[in-house]
Amino acid sequence: MVLVLVETQKGKFRKPAFELVTYGYQTAQVLGTECAALVLGTAEGAEELGKYGASKVYHVQDSSLDTMDSQVYAAVASQAASQLGAKVVVINHSSTGKSLLGRLAVRLNAGSVAGVNGLPVLEGGVFKVKKPAFSGKAISEYEVTSDAKVLSLMGNSFQPKVVGGPVAVEKLDIDVPAGRVVSREMKRVEGVTPLPEAELVVSGGRGLKGPENWGILEDLAEAIGATTACSRPVADADWRPHHEHVGQTGIAIRPNLYIAIGISGAIQHLAGVNNSQTIVVINKDPEAPFFKAADYGVVGDLFEVVPRLTEALRKFKAEQAG
């Protein structure tokens, strides 16, 4: 069995959860087995995970699991995997998943691959799976030789696919150990898709000249429902909050569309965004290195180009809607 450990946020499932079940379902098909989902803590609508291919949903309903302590989560998830006889456990490559993957590997005596972006294959009985490495500049293929295996799935690399209907949710009786980490506060920007999960991202650099000029970028983001991001100098200067910083020392993202505005494209910035499906670069300097990594480029004054692009996108959206 392939067991996917599905995360919730405030008791609700979000897109990464459905991506994960889709990946688990397709992995199970490769391995000739079935996929089940494991849900921890308060959750609404767990039966819906069946739509994406979970043949069963197991729920450990204990409110102490509403905050994540990796030690507790790993204890519960590994017990569930053993109890259910799951040989492959898959989680999201998220802040929660990354905290858990290593622990599960140790507990289950499992080979682990962090941040996979493709389905595993069986070649002559050997389990192989690929993941991006060297900050997106290469792809590594791993061979996992252990009986148990744990994988974390890179965000936005598998799109959710409906393959069935809701399934029964079964309560799983597992002793939840007491945690040693106390969660004091969660500060999240509400109403915006977090960067690691965003399909569309609009990002600004020093070329915007100051935080007071971010309005044109926010207008553009709003026109297409994109999440805003920024380069390192912008975050370092506190023009924008640190959680918006993408790049080597910030976060790595892989949206469908990345629009880089006034960012020169230092190699450290590219390391965080070069797995984006499509990159648009707007910069007045035709020599900006970012153009070499771009699919589409606009050489021009961003203060003129960006509002024009916003306008064009609004017109397009209106036509689409009409």
Place this chain on the structure above:
Amino acid sequence: MKILVCVSKTPETTARIAFTNGNTEFDSSGVQFIMNPYDEWYALVRAIELQEAHGGTVTIINVGPAENDTVIRKGLAIGADEAVRVDVSPRSALYVAKQIAEYAREQQFDIIFAGKETIDHNGSEVGAMVAEYLDMPFISFATTLSLEGERATISREIEGGEEVQEVNLPFVVSAAKGMAEQRIPNMRGIMMAKKKPLNVIPPVPFEDLAVATSYTLPPAKTAVKLVSPDNMDELVRLLHEEAKVI
């Protein structure tokens, strides 16, 4: 207070990435190696700051061959008190974590630092693995860490925000940007580093369970398509019809 900092050696951030031996090994010819930035800038420097404020010792551990000593000496020059190198070329995160955990188990550290991830394998696994081997709490992607007696308050990066957590010593923590400011070793530090202990110990036997066996480079980007700044309708058309992203 005893602090352990797990450090890794990685290619320098702008290094050309290529592979050799039938694409089974990283091609290190002409590549400069550095201490993994998250380990150096954030984990190590914060560990040294804590030692400066609360006393105790900072030990660096690296699992790798003798050529890693240059990187380890740099850590000593920045301010760590001593270093340990497990003398083996590791092939997996689990192997590295096992070696670190076996050493740390004897030493009873109060805090074990790791970087948030290495910039070559991007796994973010070793910290959690060490914590599990030692049955210690683990807090990942820490951006601030303050200590009052036995109690630490830590903020960590989460998707679209941050979480504040509290935990008692001992614990394992992985460090992200924000934890500390990079320190450049000064001449005195470099001289002193030469006299600081760097103990080389043998690995404990351990079998790898998952190993990277081959590498490929992503397909080369096709040349950028330039769109006139006066024709944003054209860009929108391309994004819709060609790239199919809107």
